[in-house]
Amino acid sequence: MSCREESAATLRRAGHRVTSAKLLVIEALRHAEDHLSATAVIEQVRRDSPHVNESTVYRTLGALRDSRLISETTFGHGEVAYEWLGERPHHHLVCNSCGAVDELSDEIVAGFAEQLSRTHGFVADLQHLAVPGVCAKCANETAGR
């Protein structure tokens, strides 16, 4: 099954109609293998189909997020970031000092969610968390100053 056919099947499974705009948005995110801003997605989509409207892309991103096919995340700075949700879940540690965005596996975050469930009966939905703070490198530099 081609990449495009996979995307179409994924769309159908999530209850969406298969339209060229939605396929283009999905493909943009799958091939980027990175966080993309809405503006970047619009740009990429328009390389193939210049007529696609901005608001369609915004709406599509919202729909895909609601269907849990992509993550929508606010890092401290700049635009909202979207990412295709592949294999296993991950999160990010964002340094307020140097701007580094490191990856964080789901283990610790899942443990945190577990705690919330036990103590508050709250079922946390943490798909792609951005934790702000100061990275190890910057923390050491500040300490040894």
Place this chain on the structure above:
Amino acid sequence: MSCREESAATLRRAGHRVTSAKLLVIEALRHAEDHLSATAVIEQVRRDSPHVNESTVYRTLGALRDSRLISETTFGHGEVAYEWLGERPHHHLVCNSCGAVDELSDEIVAGFAEQLSRTHGFVADLQHLAVPGVCAKCANETAGR
């Protein structure tokens, strides 16, 4: 010391100049004792001084946030919320199903931050976290359906 004098002293301590716009913004948040949107702050400020410009309020909110005098939080829906950071830190559990916003004490969140520090040397800065998910009430209703 009056409420207004306290606010002025707080501003000076944080390295700000004491201006009427900044005092009005601080007072709005201190008296609300709740989360306020930027729009609500603008509205409140203008009840006293109708001439204050919107962008001044936005800039002031950003400055107060940088000085850690107020929190800036994105609950899943609606505008960004600002809150005066009083006595002890707290967080929120936000239900995606019924919209309830419950309070969460700092204990569990601090434990999470502690974990990140031990395992990654990352000093997390979680002042006022909004954890999305499903509250106990909604989770039970769904389970017993």
Place this chain on the structure above:
DNA sequence: CTGACTAATGCAACAACTTGCAAGAGCGAG
């Protein structure tokens, strides 16, 4: 294959911020 139902789209207006620049106003030195 056809038709009808309804989701998806384009468009334009709107809402929620953000930014560059020039004018105004705190505040500390003298």
Place this chain on the structure above:
DNA sequence: CTCGCTCTTGCAAGTTGTTGCATTAGTCAG
């Protein structure tokens, strides 16, 4: 008190994201 440095503000324009409405186009029953 006065001066001057620099932070702060107003204004206007720009960005990013949202929404109502009329039109288009997937999908599925028949």
